[in-house]
Amino acid sequence: MGLDSLYKEVILDHYRNPRNRAELGSVDRHADGNNPLCGDKVSVDLTLDGDTVTEIAITGQGCSISQASGSLMSEAIKGKTIDEIARLRELFTTMMTSEDQFVDPDRPGATLGELEALSGVKAFPVRIKCASLPWATLDVAISGAADRVTTD
Ligand code: ZN
Numbered sequence: 001m002g003l004d005s006l007y008k009e010v011i012l013d014h015y016r017n018p019r020n021r022a023e024l025g026s027v028d029r030h031a032d033g034n035n036p037l038c039g040d041k042v043s044v045d046l047t048l049d050g051d052t053v054t055e056i057a058i059t060g061q062g063c064s065i066s067q068a069s070g071s072l073m074s075e076a077i078k079g080k081t082i083d084e085i086a087r088l089r090e091l092f093t094t095m096m097t098s099e100d101q102f103v104d105p106d107r108p109g110a111t112l113g114e115l116e117a118l119s120g121v122k123a124f125p126v127r128i129k130c131a132s133l134p135w136a137t138l139d140v141a142i143s144g145a146a147d148r149v150t151t152d
Pocket of ligand 1: 040062063064065
């Protein structure tokens with residue numbers, strides 16, 4: 001099986017069996033994301049312990065790329081600190097915008113695990129927004145923290 005088919009399998013698996021879909025008992029941070037170009041919707045709920053994301057729920061509806069990306073992201077960031085997540089986000093963005101070769105061990109996606117499956121989307125520029133939507137929504141959820149902290 002070529003990398004391309006392998007990546008398609010990973011995306012379909014996460015689309016059909018999305019991870020971390022269950023509602024959380026309590027939520028520290030929440031954000032809703034919307035990609036009107038494709039009609040994708042993604043909501044992010046988080047619980048935090050200090051700087052660490054302890055629980056995450058991703059819900060929404062839309063194309064297979066947006067929903068699989070949310071599922072993949074939820075697995076990648078659970079248990080990570082906000083700084084570690086920012087680093088992942090940076091690598092993910094670099095992967096989605098660079099012309100890297102899969103054979104290059106220094107390519108941005110090399111340390112991203114299953115998230116690298118989304119690099120295949122680069123061939124379809126209009127779909128990059130679908131793949132990026134969960135990450136953009138996560139940014140809003142995390143950065144909205146300051147306001148929440150002062151009002152809580
Ligand atoms: Zn989409």
